[in-house]
Amino acid sequence: MKQNQAAIKVENLFAGYNNIPVIENINFEVLKGEIFVIIGGSGCGKSTLLKHMIGLLPPISGNIIILGENLSRSDRKEKKSILQKIGVAFQSGALFGSMTVMENIMLPLKEFTSLPYPVLEDIAFLKLQLVGLEKNAFLMPDELSGGMKKRAALARAMALDPSIIFLDEPSAGLDPVTSAGLDHLVTDLSSSLGITFVIVTHELASINAISDRIIMLEKDAKGIIAAGTPEQLKNDQTNPDAYNFFNRTIKKGEK
């Protein structure tokens, strides 16, 4: 399902907090339909980049163009329209604790459509079925396991049939079997629905299993130090950081 058109373009982006950049001058493109993974060690700016890409933080400078619309230069109304075309599943799931799983998924549908309740219910059930949670629709988020919360968050992210879904550390805190199940779900959704996925993770097994293309960020470089397919990065001995990451080796001089 991968196409050659760009779903997301990041141009000369300086991103950080209180005008102090964590990432400097990065450029990359995410193609429509691909599973694009952002990797890097702790504190390298993966989550910061994600927060900028989903419009939670304004860039210090540079542009983030989502489906042809510039998110960083948009006013409130334009931003709202861009955000409705994307879905985000947060690391913790971020399900609304006062609502059932079903209500969580129905919320964006209720807010942005005027469909009658039975139709909303059908859509929500369909999304839950896609993530294998149809039997847990009326549970409260507190009653779900970690893996179920992440799947419910993914179902909510898919509620409005977005073209792009962002996942923040989807495998974090999950056992290998649940994590593999989630990977399988992502590849299935990508191939069947053509959704573009942007995933922030440092789970090597997941990266190898699902990614079409990867960028690797590094703390000291404050930017991208490697980009390519998993095979390219795994075998590229000219790039020691990426090579060490993929081959689970450590840098010289470190224990």
Add this chain to the structure above:
Amino acid sequence: MKPLPNFNFSKDENGAVIAVKGKLDAKGASRLMKAVTPKIFCNSPNLVLDLENVSYLDTAGASFICHLERFCMSRGVKNISIVNIKHEYSNLVNLVRDIREKDFSDQIPLKLSFVETKGKRFSDALYETKEFISYTGEITWALIQSFLHPKKIRWTDTFLVAERAGVDALPIVALISFIVGLVMAFQAAIPMKMFGAELYVADLIGIAMVRELGPLMTAIVLAGRSSSAFAAEIGTMRINEEIDALTVMGLDPVKFLIVPRIIASTVITPLLTIFANLMGMLGGAIVITSMGYPIISYYNEIVSFVAWNDFAGGLIKCFVFGILIAATGCIRGYQTNSGPSAVGESTTRAVVTAIILIALFDGIFSIIYYCLGI
């Protein structure tokens, strides 16, 4: 059970020997530390540390060995050798030694001077005030938009909040107002009895409750009860990334979470105040009737003395207090940072800010009413 550590100190012409035996864990190492260090004043250039009989050694024990080495060096010992140490213990001691040799000075946070600390606090307070004003503007704009498009207001949430913050607060508001009315009537009745003017206590209770105490007591109870609850709810949502989730869904968290709370609070505060006024007057009535006056006299006295503008003045204040209580709680919740104590801090700040603002606005209203002759 492993034996407690002990040591044997001997000295000959070649130097001193400290032979340690037993378990060298945190407890054993600290016990040995006190006993060994006075023996180091031996003026011997050579020291041998014999660990043959050490039955257990952990990181605390290894740190003790390294500390002992450094201590001996500082006391003039030239050569220290550790002998008969088991291989696995030797690795641990080397590990501790390596850590000691590393320079961690760049990781130690700089200690700020007194002036810098005060300056930082002042700058943080300014930033926080700026943020508070910015949120106030955002909320005002959202409220204006909501009133222009009332269909977009989340009425279900609004009624739910009104029930929790209003109906559920009735018993506590009733109890406090009743006791305030009762106590005030008792305190006033004693000196007034000397002039045979006990009945005029009704005027005092009526005017005080309607103009000041009713609105103020209700607002303070709601600040403690609802403002903190709003701050905790929104703060927890902030920490659980639920507010971020709303934002990236394209929903405005201010309209979604804050507007229903402000509308609910603005409506229920005057209603609770009317109830508080009645309960306060009921408290006063019990005192007056216990002094032998009929209840109708008490009623007539209040009705003749308390004017409608007194009552209206009190209620207008309540609308403003209602907005302050909800807005403060929501803004403080919205400002919640990360960390285990963040929600607790937000709730405390919400209550403190709400009470300060209530007192401040009560003063402002008093001046306005005085100028208007109300």
